[in-house]
Amino acid sequence: xxxxxxxxxxxxxxxxxxxxxxxxxxxxxxxxxxxxxxxxxxxxxxxxxxxxxxxxxxxxxxxxxxxxxxxxxxxxxxxxxxxxxxxxxxxxxxxxxxxxxxxxxxxxxxxxxxxxxxxxxxxxxxxxxxxxxxxxxxxxxxxxxxxxxxxxxxxxxxxxxxxxxxxxxxxxxxxx
Amino acid sequence: xxxxxxxxxxxxxxxxxxxxxxxxxxxxxxxxxxxxxxxxxxxxxxxxxxxxxxxxxxxxxxxxxxxxxxxxxxxxxxxxxxxxxxxxxxxxxxxxxxxxxxxxxxxxxxxxxxxxxxxx
Numbered sequence: 001x002x003x004x005x006x007x008x009x010x011x012x013x014x015x016x017x018x019x020x021x022x023x024x025x026x027x028x029x030x031x032x033x034x035x036x037x038x039x040x041x042x043x044x045x046x047x048x049x050x051x052x053x054x055x056x057x058x059x060x061x062x063x064x065x066x067x068x069x070x071x072x073x074x075x076x077x078x079x080x081x082x083x084x085x086x087x088x089x090x091x092x093x094x095x096x097x098x099x100x101x102x103x104x105x106x107x108x109x110x111x112x113x114x115x116x117x118x119x120x121x122x123x124x125x126x127x128x129x130x131x132x133x134x135x136x137x138x139x140x141x142x143x144x145x146x147x148x149x150x151x152x153x154x155x156x157x158x159x160x161x162x163x164x165x166x167x168x169x170x171x172x173x174x175x176x
Numbered sequence: 177x178x179x180x181x182x183x184x185x186x187x188x189x190x191x192x193x194x195x196x197x198x199x200x201x202x203x204x205x206x207x208x209x210x211x212x213x214x215x216x217x218x219x220x221x222x223x224x225x226x227x228x229x230x231x232x233x234x235x236x237x238x239x240x241x242x243x244x245x246x247x248x249x250x251x252x253x254x255x256x257x258x259x260x261x262x263x264x265x266x267x268x269x270x271x272x273x274x275x276x277x278x279x280x281x282x283x284x285x286x287x288x289x290x291x292x293x294x295x296x
Contacts, residue, residue, distance in 0.1 A: 048272055048274070051241065120282070124285070128286060130248070141244050
């Protein structure tokens with residue numbers, strides 16, 4: 001039973017206020033959003049920060065709903081929210097096919113190379129010129145997350161035993 | 177012309193499109209699972225309305241939140257309205273919501289329709 005205590009300790013150490021692991025659907029997205037909203041409401045979080053956190057959470061969760069299916073036997077992903085004195089951290093992890101890593105990395109590096117105006121221009125460029133994909137995405141999720149966060153998107157790709165990659169993404173939002 | 181009236185939910189906006197009473201409104205939250213499917217009836221309604229529109233159309237957006245997939249569809253709605261004479265967009269945003277204000281400004285730069293900005 002020690003893993004229960006270990007998990008509990010890890011959550012406390014990392015200041016995690018919410019961890020969800022499992023299947024991701026629109027219904028689960030709504031539930032996770034509602035829980036996080038209640039948490040922020042009850043702690044009296046400022047509405048501007050609450051909106052930014054909500055915004056980043058939606059894009060992060062819907063990214064997983066729309067794209068994590070890419071890999072077989074993997075409806076399983078992880079989503080976490082951490083809350084520290086000076087920032088919120090929104091973290092996700094999901095398996096993707098290894099041959100998708102390069103293009104995803106390129107996209108994230110491009111976003112991270114841009115400043116505020118650069119991101120605005122990229123957003124406008126994509127919204128004007130892109131059709132909604134068959135997965136229902138507009139290709140704007142990461143750009144929007146970077147804009148709302150105002151910081152670089154941190155990411156990593158870890159090799160999995162079955163040959164897939166585990167895509168980790170971290171987005172932070174300042175509380176001050 | 178038939179009225180399009182959709183109740184808002186936790187992930188879809190309230191929509192009223194009523195030619196007879198001159199009410200055109202999209203408000204609330206928009207983060208549906210399939211934004212293209214959700215907005216199709218709105219686009220269909222506007223395309224029919226475009227055939228015999230009122231002399232003036234004040235179209236109100238009063239959104240608390242929308243996701244990026246919805247933003248693409250909002251641009252499609254605005255583009256459909258662009259071809260109608262006498263359309264005016266009323267873009268509402270909460271007074272401390274700079275992101276929603278900026279989103280409205282960006283849309284106004286992407287289409288040739290007059291925007292009026294209002295706080296609530």
